[in-house]
Amino acid sequence: MKKIFSLVLVSALGGAITLGAYKLFLEPENKVQITTADSNPAFLPASNVNNLFKNAEDAPDFTIAAENAVNAVVHVKNVSISSGQMTFEDFFFGRSPQRTQMGTGSGVIINADGYIITNNHVINNSDQLSVTLNNNKTYEAEIVGTDPKTDIALLKIDAEEELPYVTFADSDQARIGEWVLAVGNPFNLTSTVTAGIISAKARDLSGKSTQSFIQTDAAVNPGNSGGALVNTNGELIGINTAISSQTGSYIGYSFAVPSNIARRVIEDIMEYGNVQNGILGISGGALNSEVSEELGVNDTEGIYVASVVEDSGAEKAGIKEGDIIKEIDQIKVSKFSDLTGHIGARRVNDVVELKISRDGEIKNVKVTLTRNETLTLPLVGRVKNAKKEDLKPLKADNGIKIIELNKEYEAYWKKNGVEEGSIITSINDVKIHSVEDAQQAIKNRSSYEPLRIELINTKGEKERYNFR
Known part of the structure; x- marks a missing residue:
């Protein structure tokens, strides 16, 4: 035992002597450099705050807003029937096979009487529509009206009791950086709530300056379309409509129709039966x-x-x-x-x-x-409803007036004597009296059918053009 103790003592003593010798003779000298006030050091602004919220009570409380919104958001099921692939037996027996397709989305109850706002693409081409509330009750729904331009549709259900609903907020007052909740039914689940902030406003995804979406980073997935975007008070500031994705699922940004636009559309539908743009x-x-x-x-x-x-x-x-x-x-x-x-x-x-x-x-x-009395016609340019003083000098009984030629084809038109002020009288053999007639004629034209335009140029000459 004494021998072991002696060995430990000698080892400790040897280590102490070695460390002391290194410190005294071998370790390089570290010089401390002192910077005086005359050296003009650069100062950069910094923050010592390392928490988003200092206290738990400073964090936003989404519970009340979520509870209100969840009860007012519904599941929308769209069943459509289309023609299936015909087999030899179908052809032989003269049968027309049919295929049932189902789509789902979300909707938002906007009053106690059962009016529901959703996206037009959620209910488009539907043969049967049903709505399931958050209490699992299901009702048949009817379409009151739609507006494809804003992708907004209004539905109505007849429930036995007054329904929970959300109130509209002024989306013009929504601010970038403001907390929002997205509520919907993704993946055929019951109502789901996600949180995020408003990333941007007045986003146009078309590139034609025809859209003005609220952009948010709240997670929105397939099935959320038509759902609610609400503020922390539980008030509606948008209708979730689209996502930015290469996979079809959420990857960072989603887009909502502002509540002010959605509200104006459904008020027009309820009051006039169509949208007064x-x-x-x-x-x-x-x-x-x-x-x-x-x-x-x-x-x-x-x-x-x-x-x-x-x-x-x-x-x-x-x-x-x-x-x-x-x-x-x-x-x-x-x-x-x-x-x-x-x-x-x-x-x-x-x-x-x-x-x-x-x-x-x-x-x-x-x-x-x-x-709006103007329309952009393919290949031609912008046209507007013609007045009597536009038609009379050219001896035209009907038609719409060209007010701006398509820049790409302007040289072609002018070479043939067609200028601003010419009157288009017929499109694909349909007499045109207004821009609505022209829009319908273009819409009814099949993809393989040529575009046929009859017009009277500014010299009063009748001409006919065919475009393939």
Whole structure:
């Protein structure tokens, strides 16, 4: 035992001597460099906050909003019957095989009487529609009206009791960074709630400045379409409509029709039976440094007015080509979808106030929205309803007026004597009296059928064109 103790003691003593020798003779000298105040060090702003919420009570509480929204969001089932593949036996016996297809989505109850708002694509081509509430009761649903342009549809069910519903919020007041909840029925599950923030507003996915979505990072998957996007008060600020995905499932961003647009659409359907779209009556685009330099203007923000539609509210209010729209109803506009989104929540004869810049001078102009009487025809360009004074000089009994030729085919048309002011009288052998007639004629044309246009040019000459 004494021998072991002696060995341990000698080992410890040897290690201490070795460490001391290293420190004294071998370790390099570390010099401390002192920076004085005269050295002008660079200071960068920093934060020592390492928690999103300091206390648990600072975190947003979604429970009440979720509870209210879940009870007002429904499951929508769409059953459609289409022609199946015909077999030899079917052909022999003269049978027409049918195939049943089922689609699902979500909907939002908007009043106690059973009116439900959803997406048009959820109920499109349906033969049978049913709605299942959060209490598992199922009802047959009827379509009150639809608007494919905004992808909004209104349904109605007859329930035995008053139903829970959500109230509309003002989507114009929704702010980027605000917490939101997405409520729907993805993957045929019962109502599901996901949370996120508003990532952006006035998003246009079409590239044609015709859409104005609220973008959010709340998870939205197939089956969520037609569901509710609500704020932390449980108020409706949007109808979930689309996702940005390469796989068909959620990967980061989803898009909702703003509640102001959805509300205006369903109010029009309930009051008029169709949607009363009001237009400002201008065409143009958003400014940036490159566009401003090309146009020779100093502003780099706003909407540049490239043209004004004849007889529109904008023309009557004195809006001119070259004007730059900076605001609409005190809301700043930096892209065209800002403008179309705000107009989309208004209807015919509503008055909006524009702040415009003209030759560097700021003006406030009130514009009364008018009914859309224009249409962009394939290959031709923009047309509008013709007035008697447009038809009479050309001795036309009916027709629509060309107001702007398609840029790609403009040289072809002018080479053949067709200019702005020419009157289109027939499309595919259908007499045309209005842009609605023209739109229907284009819609009814089959994909393999050529486009046949009869018109009277500005010289009063009747001509016929066929396009394949």
